[in-house]
Amino acid sequence: MELEFIKEMPKPATKLKLDIASLLGTLFFAWVVIQLFPVVLTALVYEKQQKLRIMMKMHGLGDGPYWMISYMYFLAICALYMVVFVAFGSLVGLKFFTLNDYSIQFVFYFLYINLQISLAFLVSAFFSNVKTATVVGYICVFATGLLGAFLFQAFIEDASFPKGWIIFMELYPGFALYRGLYEFAEYSLSGNSLGTHGMKWGNLSASENGMSDVMIIMLLEWIALLFIAYYVDQVFSSGSGKNPKYLLQKFRKKRPSSFRRPSLGRQGSKVFVDMDKPDVVQEREKVEQLLLEPTTSHSIVCDNLRKVYPGRDGNPEKMAVRGLSLALPRGECFGMLGPNGAGKTSFISMMIGLTTPTTGTAYVEGLDIRTQMDWVYTSMGVCPQHDLLWETLTGREHLLFYGRLKNLKGASLKRAVEESLRSVNLFNGGVADKQAGKYSGGMKRRLSVAISLIGDPKVVYMDEPSTGLDPASRSNLWNVVKRAKQGRAIILTTHSMEEAEYLCDRLGIFVDGSLQCVGNPKELRGRYGGSYVFTMTTSVNDEQEVEQMVRRLSPGAEKTYEMAGTQKFEMPKQEVSIADVFEAVEVAKSKFPVYAWGLSDTTLEDVFIKVANSAQQFHKLT
Structure with missing residues (x-):
């Protein structure tokens, strides 16, 4: 009772200095920053899955420019993301951002986003499906954050845990990020409670500060991963791939003036020729003669081209192309006819650099497809069997992009794009400025043909260009291809005998990997109709x-x-x-x-059926 009316002496109110962002934000901020990894990864895998990258490469975009442009694009996106991240945190007054030196934050985030982009390039080489890459990417995001918060942080705070092991764990980019964010949080938390500043450059020399180790690790790892990613991409992911020793050869490579030379081992080349086919024998002799001449007007010379796929799962090896010899002069459209599985696609794949020949070679404008494919791409146009387009780009944007790859600029580029759009009936009605993802199947096909012809390529490969077109569009497309023959060689595969007869100067019927006959439609009907x-x-x-x-x-x-x-x-x-x-x-x-x-x-269709059936029976007997 004596103390009932005794009160505590009044004192000034104190501000609560607890910084929740610094105390609990390390895990959250780690998740926010790592979100960039699956974004970059899926973008790279998407271009790979849709074969857009190889399409760009076939139209002249080299690996070096592709890497530089893609890398700078992702770097710009990530840098903008991090600027907004830091600016927003600073505007709302989070001590995590305002107390720590902004120059340290800039260096740290800059190193990390470069390391993250390099890692995405490396990892993308091992994925071919966007959905799989997305799932794996986001698993890495959440797993990294949780392991960092509940495992790695405990090791950091344990004074008895060896520092060498912590540095080893920081070799994983996600843990390096978490360690840096942890250091920012610790310095901002102590600075806020004591009323001092956060991390400054002078604090990096402190023994308990791991920021300097993290920055050095990220810098070295960024350079190493970027080099490894480029090497892996060249060996495994760039079309047909390259020899693992290609980097040593690259420094010695110069632009050649002529590569044509007779291939080795020609004595055994006639094993694949049936001597009852004088037209095929004559074509082979023509190729042998052309290879001995210093110059030639022929754009394409295939010299004993052969492709064998190795046997798998107990199945025997598959001989897809059997010693093909073929010569195409400029101004000729050559039609390849053949049943499904005859080897036409394997032949086209070798010519456009998707696969390498087992033996033999081919020369395109005097350049060897085995060793100088990068130069071949600069004079080549391709209309693939399946439309390889960006769904978010318009038809005009597609042509502008591929036109620039063919060195078209300014007024000549705009003129070429408009002429291409008009020629394939994609100019009127606002169709040219509509996204390709909203095109019908026929419109996409016409756009693919226009892409293959823009920039005046010397050699064009068209794989069933009129598939899915209505009769009017097909007739118009045939006129476009017929006009495009002037001054260039075209190889066209088709199952339409009418198309082959209208467009092609010469035809070759391809059965079971070998050329069965060569000649113009009239000659073939006369020779094999009967x-x-x-x-x-x-x-x-x-x-x-x-x-x-x-x-x-x-x-x-x-x-x-x-x-x-x-x-x-x-x-x-x-x-x-x-x-x-x-x-x-x-x-x-x-x-x-x-x-x-x-x-x-006898129609051309009758000739095709007769030749195909007789060739298949012959190969079954042999």
């Missing part, structure tokens, strides 16, 4: 008379169709003349009523 197709429609009672008439004209004739008075016969050309057929029909008209009749030559 028969006329005679059709006559009469009454059912006169069918026997018609058959007897055909047998008199051609004893070797074969009936192929009969229904309701209509009959079809195949008559060997060597047994019958067209004049005799007309005369026999006039005689028949005087004997019985003839409702309709016709005589047609």
